[in-house]
Amino acid sequence: MTTKTQKLLSLLNGQPVIPVLKIERAADAVPLAAALARGGLKAIEITLRTAEAVEAIRRVAAEVEDCIVGAGTILNARQFDEAVAAGSKFIVSPGITRELLAAAGPSDVPFLPGAITPSEIMAAREAGLDFLKFFPAEQAGGAAFLKALASPIADVKFCPTGGISAKNAMDYLSLPNVVCIGGSWVAPDDMVKAGDWKGIEALAAEASKLRK
Numbered sequence: 265m266t267t268k269t270q271k272l273l274s275l276l277n278g279q280p281v282i283p284v285l286k287i288e289r290a291a292d293a294v295p296l297a298a299a300l301a302r303g304g305l306k307a308i309e310i311t312l313r314t315a316e317a318v319e320a321i322r323r324v325a326a327e328v329e330d331c332i333v334g335a336g337t338i339l340n341a342r343q344f345d346e347a348v349a350a351g352s353k354f355i356v357s358p359g360i361t362r363e364l365l366a367a368a369g370p371s372d373v374p375f376l377p378g379a380i381t382p383s384e385i386m387a388a389r390e391a392g393l394d395f396l397k398f399f400p401a402e403q404a405g406g407a408a409f410l411k412a413l414a415s416p417i418a419d420v421k422f423c424p425t426g427g428i429s430a431k432n433a434m435d436y437l438s439l440p441n442v443v444c445i446g447g448s449w450v451a452p453d454d455m456v457k458a459g460d461w462k463g464i465e466a467l468a469a470e471a472s473k474l475r476k
């Protein structure tokens with residue numbers, strides 16, 4: 265296990281579900297992150313899928329002391345650097361490229377890139393990455409596919425995301441090569457728009473009780 269993997273695992277600190285968030289309004293970021301943290305989900309991923317994402321990361325990093333904010337959907341080195349400058353404690357990408365590897369190499373911020381096929385996973389492993397995102401999980405073969413990888417590539421661990429909900433979460437969390445899962449069900453769009461922070465806190469509390 266590499267030093268950066270150990271650092272990332274220490275940040276996640278046994279958290280079973282990492283909220284994957286698409287924030288349309290930066291003003292929602294702080295109350296949303298605080299609600300998730302109160303519910304027991306302190307590590308969150310804010311995806312760079314909206315114009316407000318970087319500002320949302322910046323606000324959470326500065327204002328929510330209990331939260332460990334990471335940036336997701338990082339596609340290039342510019343976004344990597346921008347997210348780190350905003351205060352991201354970890355970086356998540358749907359895939360892995362030479363450009364992202366070059367950006368991540370000298371950075372102290374741990375990198376969680378996506379890999380699906382055995383060849384992609386082995387290439388990431390050769391690059392020193394032994395904790396990977398498995399995305400899109402359900403569409404790529406789901407828990408059965410990940411279970412099949414556990415024996416031939418036993419030293420690589422995963423955080424699967426994509427199509428995971430409360431209904432199938434334990435299918436993944438029960439696997440020996442799964443550390444945690446990513447999911448958006450703990451912060452539904454309609455509840456965020458309505459400012460239903462108590463409701464989101466309750467969903468987070470339920471998700472935080474899921475255990476391997």
